[in-house]
Amino acid sequence: MKTLHTDVAVIGAGTAGLAAYRAARAAGKRALMIEGGPFGTTCARVGCMPSKLLIAAAEAAHSAAHTAPFGVHVDGTIRVNGREVMDRVRRERDRFVGFVLEGVENIPAEDKIPGYAKFVSDTVLRVDDAYEIQASSIVIATGSRPSVPPPFLALGDRLVVNDDVFNWEDLPKSVAVFGPGVIGLELGQALARLGVTVRVFGVSGSLGGLSDPAVRQRARRTFQEEFYLDPDARVLSTTRVGDQVEVRYVALDNTERTEVFDYALVATGRRPNVDQLGLENTSVVRDARGVPEFDRHTMQSGASSIFIAGDANADVPLLHEAADEGRIAGRNAALFPQIEPGLRRAQLGVVFSDPQIALVGASYARLPKNGYVTGEVDFGDQGRSRVMLKNKGMLHVYAEIGTGRFLGAEMIGPAAEHIGHLLAWAVQQDLTIAQMLDMPFYHPVVEEGLRTALRDAAAQLERHGSQAALRTAA
Missing domain, CATH: 3.50.50.60 (FAD/NAD(P)-binding domain)
Structure with a gap:
């Protein structure tokens, strides 16, 4: 040695x-x-x-x-x-x-x-x-x-993880996706749009990392318009049958169904x-x-x-x-042993689904109880989004009562990857809602939807008497 x-x-x-x-x-x-x-x-x-x-x-x-x-x-x-x-x-x-x-x-x-x-x-x-x-x-x-729950291991080579997908030489005809997190949601929707029959099954209602109930529900309804998605599924069994996977489950309409798939894509975490x-x-x-x-x-x-x-x-x-x-x-x-703290940037996560999902700063689940307001915009009638027929989704921004400080956001909607970056910069600079509203917003752009949500938050802060919200941009 x-x-x-x-x-x-x-x-x-x-x-x-x-x-x-x-x-x-x-x-x-x-x-x-x-x-x-x-x-x-x-x-x-x-x-x-x-x-x-x-x-x-x-x-x-x-x-x-x-x-x-x-x-x-x-x-x-x-x-x-x-x-x-x-x-x-x-x-x-x-x-x-x-x-x-x-x-x-x-x-x-x-x-x-x-x-x-x-x-x-x-x-x-x-x-x-x-x-x-x-x-x-x-x-x-x-x-x-990839972390694969033991019950799936009996599926043998009909079980795939995301690592395997990118070595396929051809697209399969059907795939059952287990886990609607970032990986499962992105790959599930992509395969469905490429003509693959897809069913996406989740547990406990989780979806794309969203913790805000209203945003998560909007995301659920939006994706269900395009492909089968049950974030709180009742899967009764998964069985290897020849060169396919048989999945027995209770469908969204509460009926029991049995379907066979070429593969089971397990995206249940890492x-x-x-x-x-x-x-x-x-x-x-x-x-x-x-x-x-x-x-x-x-x-x-x-x-x-x-x-x-x-x-x-x-x-x-x-x-x-x-x-x-x-x-x-x-x-x-x-x-070592003379160590020093390094720069940890504001948290930012993006799911490249369509519509995209963005998570910035403090998530809904980590907000201080009763110490914040929520500003909202619905992209259904947002100008540029409607022009492009990308007018699906909603954005929630969270601000601290008393200081008006921007805390974080959860979003499903168009251009979420770009709006997420703007918001992450705002978190890292510790900006208030008023300061963010002082920034330029061009017309017509999707980011005007962000301004609508910020104005909503500013109005609520003013009702709470937050000093930082008393000066808002026109």
Whole structure:
């Protein structure tokens, strides 16, 4: 066994791991990066980018099929060639992965250690019985993997997760989707728009991460107009029958139905990759899931020399958060024991469904009880949205009574990815509703709907006597 010495050892070469390695090197320290699987990021391989490629194809098909209301008539049948769709998805996915790999190739070969690492102690790692790495500090950036409930495992190769979808060579005829979270909702709607028979089943009414009951209900009704969706489904059984999956369930009309599908796409969440790291040999305190407890501003676990970043810590599993966390963890691992808090940006989440969903700042579920007002806009009659026939959805903005400070928002509607960014900037700058209304709003744009919601919030704040709401823009 070869013994290596380094200042910082980074376990994992995904988004967080690459950021941690670079931050440690930028701080002037030696760093090693350990990776047991293929190099590249979850986003490029099986996440953000290939899913958006599938969604783009679905949007093209949907748009082509819905031109008549504009007086534009497409003669003939709109045909989706599944092989061509998936060929582009795979080609472009590989291109994005290639960009990541180019960056990895620029890392010195001696800094890249192949194999799976396990802790021997807080400062010692063993890699596949080939290396022993002694490090002053260690960053865990091992990512996550799909979590599949045991009852689905009997479905064998008829069970797929999002990782599998992007390797399809052709589109199937039918798919049952379990889990209407971000992944299930995006892929379920995309497949339905590409001509695949889709049924989406959820539990407890959850949908796209929304916690505001009114916004969630609007989202539910909107999606149900397009494809079968039951966020609070009663699935009686899922059984492998030949090369198909038989699903027995109670439908929305309260009748029992049995249908067969080519695949069951299980999108019921992801599990942090920390269970095989030998964390029991360290001093870190772990939660019920086995994830090390940590400070989200320094990424440090307790007072130890171990830091954790990205999906592995199960905090905010998003690429931009993983990159930020990796930088913070890598820098603090290099500076240890003199660590310092890093910049944590305002929370922002987007679901690339149609209409899109955006979650900004404090969610409805985290608002202070009786200490806020809700401003609302319904996009049904919003000018630009109606012009484009994208007039579906609603936006709720939340403001603090007394200060008028903008707290957060939940939204389903057009241009949610862009409005979400504006609102995230407002949260991070700690703006009040009045200050936001002082900003320019062009005409006619979808963002005028945001102004309507802000004006609604300002009126309610004024009724509560909030001093910050007394000065509002015209």
